[in-house]
Amino acid sequence: MCAHVADSPSAALLASYDAVPYGGGAIAGTRPDYLAAVARFRGLSTPDVRRCRVLDVGCATGGNLLSMALAFPESNFVGIDLSPRQIESARAAARTIGLENVRFEAMSVMDVDEDFGTFEYIVSHGVYSWVPPDVQHAILSVCSRNLVPDGIAYVSYNTYPGWHARGLVREMMLFHDRPQLSPSERVQRARDLLESVAKAVPKSDEVYAAVLQEEIHTLSDASESYFMHEELESENHPVYFIDFARRAAAVGLQYVTEATASLTDTQLSPELRAKLRSWSTDNLQYEQYFDYVRNRTFRRSVLCHAGRGVESEPVPTWVPEMVTRARCYVDAEAPEAKQPGVEVFRTHEGVAATMAHPLARAALHSLIDARPSGLSFEALAARTQERMEGGDGFSRETLADAMLRCALVRLVDLTMAPTPCCSTLSLQPVASPLARLESRNESLVTSLLHVAVELSPFDRFVLQQLNGTRDHGKVVDEVMAAIARRELDLGPAERGAVALAVDHAFQQFRLSGLLIA
Numbered sequence: 160m161c162a163h164v165a166d167s168p169s170a171a172l173l174a175s176y177d178a179v180p181y182g183g184g185a186i187a188g189t190r191p192d193y194l195a196a197v198a199r200f201r202g203l204s205t206p207d208v209r210r211c212r213v214l215d216v217g218c219a220t221g222g223n224l225l226s227m228a229l230a231f232p233e234s235n236f237v238g239i240d241l242s243p244r245q246i247e248s249a250r251a252a253a254r255t256i257g258l259e260n261v262r263f264e265a266m267s268v269m270d271v272d273e274d275f276g277t278f279e280y281i282v283s284h285g286v287y288s289w290v291p292p293d294v295q296h297a298i299l300s301v302c303s304r305n306l307v308p309d310g311i312a313y314v315s316y317n318t319y320p321g322w323h324a325r326g327l328v329r330e331m332m333l334f335h336d337r338p339q340l341s342p343s344e345r346v347q348r349a350r351d352l353l354e355s356v357a358k359a360v361p362k363s364d365e366v367y368a369a370v371l372q373e374e375i376h377t378l379s380d381a382s383e384s385y386f387m388h389e390e391l392e393s394e395n396h397p398v399y400f401i402d403f404a405r406r407a408a409a410v411g412l413q414y415v416t417e418a419t420a421s422l423t424d425t426q427l428s429p430e431l432r433a434k435l436r437s438w439s440t441d442n443l444q445y446e447q448y449f450d451y452v453r454n455r456t457f458r459r460s461v462l463c464h465a466g467r468g469v470e471s472e473p474v475p476t477w478v479p480e481m482v483t484r485a486r487c488y489v490d491a492e493a494p495e496a497k498q499p500g501v502e503v504f505r506t507h508e509g510v511a512a513t514m515a516h517p518l519a520r521a522a523l524h525s526l527i528d529a530r531p532s533g534l535s536f537e538a539l540a541a542r543t544q545e546r547m548e549g550g551d552g553f554s555r556e557t558l559a560d561a562m563l564r565c566a567l568v569r570l571v572d573l574t575m576a577p578t579p580c581c582s583t584l585s586l587q588p589v590a591s592p593l594a595r596l597e598s599r600n601e602s603l604v605t606s607l608l609h610v611a612v613e614l615s616p617f618d619r620f621v622l623q624q625l626n627g628t629r630d631h632g633k634v635v636d637e638v639m640a641a642i643a644r645r646e647l648d649l650g651p652a653e654r655g656a657v658a659l660a661v662d663h664a665f666q667q668f669r670l671s672g673l674l675i676a
Contacts, residue, residue, distance in 0.1 A: 184222040184223065184226075184597075184603065184605055184611055185222055185223050185226040185605045185609045185610060185611065186223045186282075186284045186285075187419060187609065187610060188313070188418035188419040188459055189215075189223060189282040189284055189313055189418065190226075190227050190230065190574075190609045191208040191211055191213055191227065191231070191234070191279070191280045191311075191575075192208045192230075192231075192482075192574040192575045192576040193418065193572070193574055193609075194280055194282075194311045194313055194418060194461060195208050195280075195311065195574075195575040196481055196573050196574050196575050197415070197416055197417075197418055197461055197473075198311050198415055198416075198461060198463065199477045199480065199481070199575065200416070200470075200473035200474060200477060200563070200573075201415050201416050201469045201470045201473060201474075202468060202469060202470040202474065203309070203311075203415065203463060203467060203468075203469065204309055205309065205311060205575070206279035206280070206307065206309055206310060206311075207279075208231065208234070208280075208575050208576050209231060209233055209234065209576055210233050210234055211231075211234045211235075211278075211279035211280060212234065212235050212236075212237070212276070212277070212278040212279055212280075213227060213234065213235070213236045213237070213278060213279070213280045213281070213282070214236075214237050214238075214239070214278040214280070214281045214282070214301075214305065215236070215237070215238040215239070215281075215282050215283070215284075216239060216268050216271075216281065216282070216283035216286060216298055216301060217239070217240055217268070217283055217284070217285065217286035218238030218239060218240050218245075218246075218249060218263065219240060219242075219245050219249075219285075220245050220248040220249050220252070221238055221245075221246075221248065221249025221250075221252055221253065221261075221263055222252075222593075222597075222605055223238075223282075223284070224236045224237075224238045224249075224261050224263075225249070225252055225253060225256070225258060225261060225593050225605075226593060226605045226607075226609050227261075227609070228253075228258045228260050228261040229256075229258065229579075229591065229592070229593055229607065230576075230578065230579055230607060230609070231260075231576070232260060233260075234260065235260050235261070236260060236261040236262075237261070237262055237263075237264070237278070238261070238262075238263045238264070239263070239264045239265075239266050239267075239268065239271065240263070240265065240266075241265065241266070241267055242265070243265040246263045246264065246265040247265075249263040250263050252593075252596060255592075255596055256592035256593055256596055257592070267294075267297075268294060268297045268298055268301055269293070269294060269297045271297075271301050271305065272304075273304065273305075275305060276305065277305050277306065277307050277310075278305055278306060278307065278310060279306075279307050279309075279310045279311070280310060280311055280312070280313075281301065281302050281305065281306055281310065281311075281312045281313070282312070282313040282314075283298050283302070283312075283313065283314050283315070284313070284315045284459075285315060286298060286315075287314050287315065287316040288316045288317040288395055288396050288397055288398070289392055289394050289395055289396075290394055291394060292396070295396070295406070296406070296410075298314065299314070299406060299407055299409075299410045299412065300410050302314065302407075302410075302412060302462060303410040303411045303412050303464070304410075306464065308464060309463075309464075309467075310463070310464070311415075311461060311462070311463055312412065312461070312462040312463070313418055313459065313460070313461055313462070314403075314407075314460055314462065315457065315458065315459045315460070316397070316398060316403060316457070316458055316460075317395065317396075317397035317398070317456060317457055318397055318398060318399065318400055318403075318450060318455050318456060318457060318458050319397050319398065319399045319450075320399075320450065320451060320454055320455070321450075321453075321454045321455050321456030321457075322397035322456050324370045324373075324454075325374060325456060326397065327370065328353070328370065328371065328374045329390050329395065331352065331356070332349040332352060332353070332390055332391060333391065335348065335349065335352045336348070336349065336391055342383055342387050343383060345387065345391060346383050346386045346387060346391075349386070349390065349391065350378070353371060353374060353375050353378075354375065356371060357371040357372060357375060378390070397456075399447065399450070400443075400446055400447050400450050400455075400458060400460075401443055401444070401446075401447040403458075403460070404443045404446075404460075405443075407462055408465065411464060411465050412462045412463065412464065412465060413462065413463060413464070413465045413466075413467070413469065414442070414443060414446070414460060414461075414462060414469075415460075415461040415462060415463050415469055416460075416461050416473070417458060417459055417460060417461065418459040418460070418461050419459050420566065420567045420568070420569055421453075422510055422568055422569060423453055424449065424453070425567045425568055427449075427452065431452070435448040435449065435452070442469075442471050445471075473563060473567070474563075475556075475559040475560045475562070475563040476559075478536060478558075478559035478560075478562050478563055478573065479536040479537075479555070479559060480536070480575070481536065481573045481574060481575060482533040482534065482535055482573070482574050482575070482576060482577050482578075483526060483533055483534055483536070483539055483562050483566075483571050483572070483573055484526065484529075484530075484531070484532070484533030484534075484571060484572045484574070484578065484608075485523065485526035485527045485529070485530050485533075485570070485571055486506050486507075486569055486570055486571055486572055487504040487505055487506045487510075487512075487523065487527070487570045487571070488504070488505060488506075488527060489502060489503070489504060489505075489523075489524070489527065490503040490504065490505040490511065491503075493505070493511065493513075495513045496513075500515055500517075501513060501514070501515050502514050502520050504523055504570055506569055506570060508569065510568060510569050510570065512565075512568055512570055516561070517547055517552060518543060518547065518552060518553055518557055518558060518561060519561045519565070521542075521543045521546035521547050522539060522543045522558060522561060522562065523565070523570065523571075524546060525539060525542035525543050525546060526539065526571060528542075529542075529582060530582070530670055531578070531580050531582065531606075531607075531608060531669065531670055531671065531672040532577065532578065532580060532581075532582040532676075533572070533574070533577055533578060535577075536555075536558075536559070539558070539562075540553075540555060540558055543558060578607055578608055578672065579607055579675060579676050580606070580607040580608065580669075580672040580673070580674060580675065580676060581669065581674045581675060581676040582669070582676075583669075584665055584666070584669055584674070586630050586631075587627050587628060587629060587630050588625045588627075588665060588668070588669075588674050589625060589626065589627040589674065589675045590622050590623075590625035590626070590668060590673050590674055590675070591604075591605070591606065591607050591673055591674075591675060593605055594606065594612075594622060594673050595622055595623050595625070595626070598614060598619040598622050598623055599619075599623065602614055602615075602616075602619065604619075604622070604673070606671050606672040606673050607672045607673065607674075607675065608671075608672035610672075612671045612672075612673060616647065616648075617638075617647060617649065617660065617664070618664050618667070618668075620637075620638065620641060620646070620647055621634060621638065621661055621664045621665075621668075622664075622668065622673065624637050625668070625674070631658070631661060631662065631665070634661050635654065635657055635658050635661050638657050638660075638661060639652075639654060639657060642657075
């Protein structure tokens with residue numbers, strides 16, 4: 160988090176984040192190649208993501224920037240955060256994995272001026288709603304003043320109307336909170352309160368009971384640091400989208416779109432969309448109506464300088480400039496898939512799409528075969544035509560439109576650059592140095608696809624061996640030795656079974672984008 164230390168609220172924030180550092184993993188949608196793609200869909204020209212400067216305001220422990228710096232070695236990355244403890248952690252990680260194209264500064268966003276330089280991409284995730292109003296203004300000012308003319312900014316924030324209900328629960332937990340307790344005791348105390356109140360709500364008050372149950376579900380898997388800073392922090396200021404957009408306009412910025420497509424947005428009927436458009440005098444009002452319909456609680460907004468021409472809806476014209484990567488697999492067991500000429504494609508997040516169009520199915524199969532790497536449009540077109548056995552019914556325009564539609568429901572990712580992960584196993588695999596570092600202490604590691612991957616203790620140990628000096632046999636040797644030393648608790652294990660488990664881990668690492676090409 161960034162804030163101005165001279166203010167007493169900010170001094171409290173500094174103490175809070177030094178005491179309980181906020182997680183610093185990769186944030187989906189903030190990498191420059193993703194931001195450039197979503198802006199391109201709205202008709203904007205964007206800076207070259209392979210050679211750019213990126214600023215992360217409120218970088219926490221740096222995981223987001225470190226992942227970007229690995230992916231784009233010819234670009235430069237700067238992270239700022241008010242917490243010296245978090246910045247030192249980020250610097251130590253950069254030194255350990257040998258990254259020289261990233262730097263971290265312990266400073267306030269309010270101290271960033273013209274002399275700090277300009278950037279092609281500026282991101283600020285998990286900061287805006289959690290700082291005082293003057294710091295919020297400073298964040299937007301930096302996104303305007305320090306952004307190059309064709310640059311792109313990203314700011315995330317809590318939104319109304321959804322946060323009205325969440326705010327009721329937060330206020331209750333703040334009333335019950337005892338700041339003198341340890342962080343773990345405060346979090347447990349808040350969880351106990353929620354569960355006790357939820358059980359005591361009369362059946363006649365179904366709305367309140369539903370709100371409590373939703374909050375309990377939302378926070379059930381939350382880490383201690385997330386719970387502390389999302390629910391028990393002194394600063395949390397949700398905002399209506401329309402007000403955020405007006406604040407951005409006041410410093411010379413305009414709203415472009417959301418960084419991450421929302422499935423529920425795409426599911427609104429054309430009739431409702433048309434009605435919302437008829438009620439709206441501009442795109443900002445239309446977006447605010449969307450939030451009322453969806454009861455939205457959070458936004459990841461993409462911004463650019465005012466005066467640039469922005470399309471109100473994404474257009475497929477620019478898909479041929481992009482790299483497409485599959486996020487889905489074929490679900491052959493789905494009931495709908497039993498019909499002739501129909502297939503079901505599903506993501507690990509639970510999104511499912513039933514496809515009958517031969518071109519869309521052929522394209523998705525081509526992308527799935529290429530995982531974890533993506534395909535250029537030319538390569539995708541060639542492989543799709545080949546799968547269609549002669550290409551009857553194929554057209555580049557239809558392919559571009561199909562891939563845009565697939566991206567909107569998260570079946571594929573469209574980006575402006577390939578990802579440096581390997582699609583085939585080498586004899587001596589090399590795992591991402593960032594993931595190897597993270598795996599020493601965490602079960603969640605960051606892939607080269609800029610997403611978190613959950614690893615078992617066995618997988619974590621195997622991943623740490625993959626520095627390019629060990630083949631499959633030597634990794635099996637290391638696992639057997641660790642079992643003998645009781646560093647790995649696998650019970651009685653024969654070498655043959657361990658060899659199969661290591662081979663499976665290698666394949667999963669490859670598919671998850673954890674291995675460097």
